[in-house]
Amino acid sequence: MSIIKKQQSLRKIPATVITGFLGSGKTSLIQHLIATANGLQLAFIINEFGDLGVDKELLLGCGIENCSEGDIVELANGCICCTVADDFLPTMQLLLDKPNPPDHIIIETSGLALPKPLLKAFSWPEVSTRATVDGVIAVIDSMAVAEGLFANDPMAVQAQREADGSLDHESPLEELFEEQLQSADIIIYNKAELIPDETWGQIESQVAKHQRSRVKSLRASYGRIDASILLGLGLEAEFDLETRPSHHETSDDHDHEDFDSFIIDLEGDQLEEAFLVRLSTAIDQHDILRVKGFLSIENKPMRLAIQAVGTRIETYFDKYWPQSSERYSKLVVIGIKGLNKKSVMDTLAA
Numbered sequence: 001m002s003i004i005k006k007q008q009s010l011r012k013i014p015a016t017v018i019t020g021f022l023g024s025g026k027t028s029l030i031q032h033l034i035a036t037a038n039g040l041q042l043a044f045i046i047n048e049f050g051d052l053g054v055d056k057e058l059l060l061g062c063g064i065e066n067c068s069e070g071d072i073v074e075l076a077n078g079c080i081c082c083t084v085a086d087d088f089l090p091t092m093q094l095l096l097d098k099p100n101p102p103d104h105i106i107i108e109t110s111g112l113a114l115p116k117p118l119l120k121a122f123s124w125p126e127v128s129t130r131a132t133v134d135g136v137i138a139v140i141d142s143m144a145v146a147e148g149l150f151a152n153d154p155m156a157v158q159a160q161r162e163a164d165g166s167l168d169h170e171s172p173l174e175e176l177f178e179e180q181l182q183s184a185d186i187i188i189y190n191k192a193e194l195i196p197d198e199t200w201g202q203i204e205s206q207v208a209k210h211q212r213s214r215v216k217s218l219r220a221s222y223g224r225i226d227a228s229i230l231l232g233l234g235l236e237a238e239f240d241l242e243t244r245p246s247h248h249e250t251s252d253d254h255d256h257e258d259f260d261s262f263i264i265d266l267e268g269d270q271l272e273e274a275f276l277v278r279l280s281t282a283i284d285q286h287d288i289l290r291v292k293g294f295l296s297i298e299n300k301p302m303r304l305a306i307q308a309v310g311t312r313i314e315t316y317f318d319k320y321w322p323q324s325s326e327r328y329s330k331l332v333v334i335g336i337k338g339l340n341k342k343s344v345m346d347t348l349a350a
Contacts, residue, residue, distance in 0.1 A: 023309030029223030
């Protein structure tokens with residue numbers, strides 16, 4: 001082995017943690033990172049909340065040369081911060097032990113994940129000598145913050161908290177939002193194209209309550225921020241945990257009992273407009289936070305990708321169906337605990 005190769009093998013591989021609430025646009029951001037990586041060999045760890053690998057499929061459908069299946073590892077066994085020892089650490093070792101390890105690892109967390117337990121994992125012996133946290137990126141759905149989608153009524157909750165000094169707990173959705181901001185090294189206000197100029201003050205003041213000092217924020221549309229801006233920060237965030245406050249400092253235990261998720265399999269090809277009407281009806285009638293997945297559309301050679309946050313539904317045809325495989329229609333539905341699965345399924349399958 002040459003001297004140069006030895007020096008490369010001793011270098012810690014940087015890892016960027018991309019966190020964000022439901023539907024913030026993390027996958028779109030990653031797709032743009034791939035497109036602007038300028039030859040950098042990237043590997044990905046994707047943490048789905050649910051059993052359908054939608055984010056992995058979206059990355060594989062990007063059509064970009066250095067977006068290969070062998071470098072995309074999906075963790076589908078639950079929230080990444082709950083399964084560090086069982087899932088995350090073995091996955092990191094798998095990537096680090098490759099004959100040609102990646103130049104940079106991108107970790108996309110579930111919208112329900114707490115960032116800090118993941119950062120702590122980089123201090124474990126299995127990882128600490130070989131990888132480091134280059135930085136933590138928090139992606140915000142700007143319109144969702146403006147509409148208060150991270151809590152049922154965030155302004156009212158905040159006002160009540162400020163008026164009542166005896167309160168010692170917070171809305172779970174608001175707490176997750178705060179955890180992600182408090183761990184971030186860069187905050188991205190995504191979907192900026194949807195925000196009127198007069199609304200930015202409200203959004204930024206809400207975020208500023210939990211944004212650490214000297215943390216930069218950027219506005220983006222469709223996650224379009226180049227890799228040269230977000231990668232290579234060199235912050236070694238695992239050694240900077242004290243400046244990243246958390247609601248869970250005294251215990252590693254936490255749960256996500258305020259959420260339900262399930263998968264819907266639909267039979268046969270769908271009529272696009274009719275299905276979107278049914279989906280909109282289901283969202284209006286139930287406590288659905290997020291829907292994502294793929295549909296087989298009648299007389300269309302490409303599959304339709306669907307992503308919905310609140311009442312906003314986005315669709316696009318992402319890639320052609322392989323001739324050698326069966327077409328399918330599958331959706332992940334995430335909602336408030338107690339979501340009526342049968343009623344949602346009946347509405348969508350009507």
